[in-house]
Amino acid sequence: MAWQVINREIAAAPADGKPLLTEEVKAKIARFFPKYETRRAVLIPALHVVQETFGNVSYQAMKEIGEFLAVPPSEVLDTMSFYSHFWTGDRGRKVIVVCRSLSCQVMGHEALLEALRRHLAISEHETTPDGQWSLMTEECLGACEHGPCMLINERLHAKVRPDDVARILADPNCDKE
Amino acid sequence: MAMIIINGRAVECAEGTPVLKVAVDAGFDVPFYCFHPGLKIVASCRLCLMEMRSKDPKTGEMVWSPRLIPSCQTPARDGMEVRFDSPNVRQNQRAVMEDYLLNHPLDCPVCDQAGECWLQDYSMKYGNALSRMTEPKTVNPKKSVGSKTLLYQDRCVLCSRCVRFCREVAGTNELCVIRRSSYAEIDAFPGIPLENKLQGNVVDICPVGALLDKDFLYKQRVWYLKTSKSICPNCSTGCTICIDHNNGRVWRLRPRTNRKVNTWWICDEGRFGWKYVHSNQRLLAPMLKGARVTWDAALAAAQQLLAPAGKAQQGKGVAVVLSPMMACEEAWLLAKVVRAAAPQATLVTGFVPKASADELFPVGLTDQAKAKFIIRAEKCPNRCGVEAVCKALGGPQATFADFLAKAKQGTFALAWIVGGYSQEWVTRDCSDALSKVSQLIVQDIFPSSLSARADLALPSCAWVEREGTFVNHAGIAQPFDRALPPPVGCQQDSQYLYRLAGMEGLYRAEKVREQMLDKVAELRDLWTPPAEARGMH
Numbered sequence: 001m002a003w004q005v006i007n008r009e010i011a012a013a014p015a016d017g018k019p020l021l022t023e024e025v026k027a028k029i030a031r032f033f034p035k036y037e038t039r040r041a042v043l044i045p046a047l048h049v050v051q052e053t054f055g056n057v058s059y060q061a062m063k064e065i066g067e068f069l070a071v072p073p074s075e076v077l078d079t080m081s082f083y084s085h086f087w088t089g090d091r092g093r094k095v096i097v098v099c100r101s102l103s104c105q106v107m108g109h110e111a112l113l114e115a116l117r118r119h120l121a122i123s124e125h126e127t128t129p130d131g132q133w134s135l136m137t138e139e140c141l142g143a144c145e146h147g148p149c150m151l152i153n154e155r156l157h158a159k160v161r162p163d164d165v166a167r168i169l170a171d172p173n174c175d176k177e
Numbered sequence: 178m179a180m181i182i183i184n185g186r187a188v189e190c191a192e193g194t195p196v197l198k199v200a201v202d203a204g205f206d207v208p209f210y211c212f213h214p215g216l217k218i219v220a221s222c223r224l225c226l227m228e229m230r231s232k233d234p235k236t237g238e239m240v241w242s243p244r245l246i247p248s249c250q251t252p253a254r255d256g257m258e259v260r261f262d263s264p265n266v267r268q269n270q271r272a273v274m275e276d277y278l279l280n281h282p283l284d285c286p287v288c289d290q291a292g293e294c295w296l297q298d299y300s301m302k303y304g305n306a307l308s309r310m311t312e313p314k315t316v317n318p319k320k321s322v323g324s325k326t327l328l329y330q331d332r333c334v335l336c337s338r339c340v341r342f343c344r345e346v347a348g349t350n351e352l353c354v355i356r357r358s359s360y361a362e363i364d365a366f367p368g369i370p371l372e373n374k375l376q377g378n379v380v381d382i383c384p385v386g387a388l389l390d391k392d393f394l395y396k397q398r399v400w401y402l403k404t405s406k407s408i409c410p411n412c413s414t415g416c417t418i419c420i421d422h423n424n425g426r427v428w429r430l431r432p433r434t435n436r437k438v439n440t441w442w443i444c445d446e447g448r449f450g451w452k453y454v455h456s457n458q459r460l461l462a463p464m465l466k467g468a469r470v471t472w473d474a475a476l477a478a479a480q481q482l483l484a485p486a487g488k489a490q491q492g493k494g495v496a497v498v499l500s501p502m503m504a505c506e507e508a509w510l511l512a513k514v515v516r517a518a519a520p521q522a523t524l525v526t527g528f529v530p531k532a533s534a535d536e537l538f539p540v541g542l543t544d545q546a547k548a549k550f551i552i553r554a555e556k557c558p559n560r561c562g563v564e565a566v567c568k569a570l571g572g573p574q575a576t577f578a579d580f581l582a583k584a585k586q587g588t589f590a591l592a593w594i595v596g597g598y599s600q601e602w603v604t605r606d607c608s609d610a611l612s613k614v615s616q617l618i619v620q621d622i623f624p625s626s627l628s629a630r631a632d633l634a635l636p637s638c639a640w641v642e643r644e645g646t647f648v649n650h651a652g653i654a655q656p657f658d659r660a661l662p663p664p665v666g667c668q669q670d671s672q673y674l675y676r677l678a679g680m681e682g683l684y685r686a687e688k689v690r691e692q693m694l695d696k697v698a699e700l701r702d703l704w705t706p707p708a709e710a711r712g713m714h
Contacts, residue, residue: 004318005327011368059367072350073366081355 012059021064039069056087092127092134094175097151101140107147115162179255197225197248201710208299210384211336212249215441220247230258274304280315282331290386292399323371333387339379348539349373377448393429405660408647409447410640413555415649416443420660435706444552453599460636461666483518486591492519494590500527501557502597504645506689508566510674523573525580530556562648569696581610589614596621597637636667644686
């Protein structure tokens with residue numbers, strides 16, 4: 001077939017046999033059990049615990065979470081991928097989130113995003129090879145009066161013009177309040 | 178019962194039935210994607226929205242509610258009044274269709290679903306000819322979600338029928354919806370592909386061309402296909418199916434809704450189990466002692482073989498093995514033919530192929546009553562029917578094991594053996610035992626060691642080339658039609674048996690069935706499932 005076909009019949013990353021979720025991580029997840037009626041309901045807290053521990057939720061981790069909570073892996077993927085907060089691949093040390101909502105769009109979010117793409121040489125939801133930066137967009141950062149705006153980890157940068165990108169990213173403290 | 182008013186017309190229905198189902202069953206044309214009578218209701222496609230009359234909280238008057246309500250999720254209550262023909266409802270249908278078509282590729286000319294696609298139909302009826310979209314369309318890569326199924330995400334309307342099918346019916350949970358909103362896609366977890374034994378059904382229930390059957394991909398345009406109603410011969414469940422054929426070939430099998438037997442589904446064993454029909458290994462001409470002969474010569478030879486064997490001891494040395502792959506009518510005709518020559522001939526119910534156990538779905542279930550689908554361990558369609566025919570005719574009877582044991586002792590001088598299985602069935606034991614039978618007439622689809630040493634070998638037809646009745650494991654008798662003519666050189670089994678039985682003209686299953694009615698109680702109530710409204714199948 002001439003078209004590009006993603007093959008789901010083979011695993012994304014073959015397991016090396018070692019479990020990813022250590023007893024310690026499992027114990028952290030198990031702490032949520034008494035708070036919910038079912039194990040299944042602990043899925044979101046479990047995803048948080050895993051991302052906090054490993055920086056992302058890999059396919060291997062999803063499988064193991066599924067086993068631990070008796071949820072099929074496809075449902076773990078279903079739930080996890082619903083939230084852009086969770087990362088499957090490598091997440092950079094600094095995550096840049098550009099707002100793509102209406103007011104930022106009107107004020108030129110596309111130009112800003114393009115400047116970031118060019119500066120970092122990655123596209124949306126990707127990470128630079130040195131593991132320093134990740135780029136993504138979100139629906140609204142709640143700072144509509146400051147559009148276009150972007151978030152670097154916990155710090156909001158308002159009214160960012162494409163020309164500002166190089167200066168902001170050069171600042172080592174750009175992600176700190 | 179409840180009486181509800183749809184578009185000003187009173188319709189009677191069972192209380193609590195989804196209004197959408199009531200409307201479609203009553204013949205109203207309501208578009209929908211996500212609703213399927215065999216799956217949970219999610220009300221996600223928003224196409225079936227309706228207006229409903231309800232009480233105004235201020236004045237207490239009955240007024241049309243300002244908000245549109247999903248009809249699939251609203252149970253019918255007595256006295257309810259709804260409408261699908263108001264400007265509001267029409268406007269919603271147009272808007273939703275426009276949304277579905279935003280990113281949909283214009284590739285109907287190369288799409289397998291074209292011609293039976295709900296998106297095509299609805300966009301003709303409820304959509305716009307022109308798209309207002311000026312931005313480039315999203316183009317997703319295709320996914321191979323399993324060895325038999327391909328997902329063409331561009332065409333998907335995210336009705337989630339396939340996902341719900343894997344969760345609720347198959348119980349194997351392979352498919353899921355990843356991401357959300359305009360980024361949402363159907364997907365399988367990498368390394369855990371769609372490999373359950375009911376997976377072909379997701380292609381059937383996909384209302385658009387997103388899920389495609391690799392086996393049928395680019396084989397035929399659906400409007401060239403002719404459809405015959407048949408019964409699946411692969412296990413004793415006896416699922417009702419449609420055989421889609423063209424130019425003398427089967428192209429695919431589809432389930433035919435039958436709430437008593439298979440509901441809306443069939444298994445992949447049945448769906449893809451027809452390939453042997455077009456094998457080039459089949460027996461295609463009658464063979465007398467290894468030499469090809471004409472049908473007239475073959476039938477004369479059959480009578481010549483039967484007559485002397487039948488005269489000795491009233492034919493006690495004659496046995497006829499009626500295969501459970503035969504239809505009731507064929508078993509009846511053959512038994513009659515043999516008994517006419519040898520009144521004391523032994524009737525044997527033939528070899529019953531068996532798997533280790535019934536397979537219940539959703540997977541992991543053990544309670545048959547709760548199962549949504551069962552693949553039976555008994556891999557033949559008509560053991561019950563053949564047994565009923567033998568019982569009705571009375572006289573000497575034997576099971577297949579008994580028959581082999583007796584044959585080993587040299588009890589039989591002549592045996593007429595019917596095969597008709599899709600796979601090699603003659604075991605070592607079987608051929609050893611039958612080596613003690615001096616004369617053999619073998620009627621089979623494929624050549625075997627038996628047909629090679631038979632005095633007379635008659636070609637048998639596959640079930641798609643025959644017509645008759647199968648009685649399933651629960652005693653439900655279901656007639657099936659012929660889809661294809663027999664291969665060149667062959668005759669329908671029932672046709673030559675008909676001639677041997679001394680009857681003239683063309684074989685019709687109904688005519689033989691009429692003769693059998695007094696004797697075989699099982700055939701008195703034939704079950705043909707009622708046709709269902711579009712989309713309710």
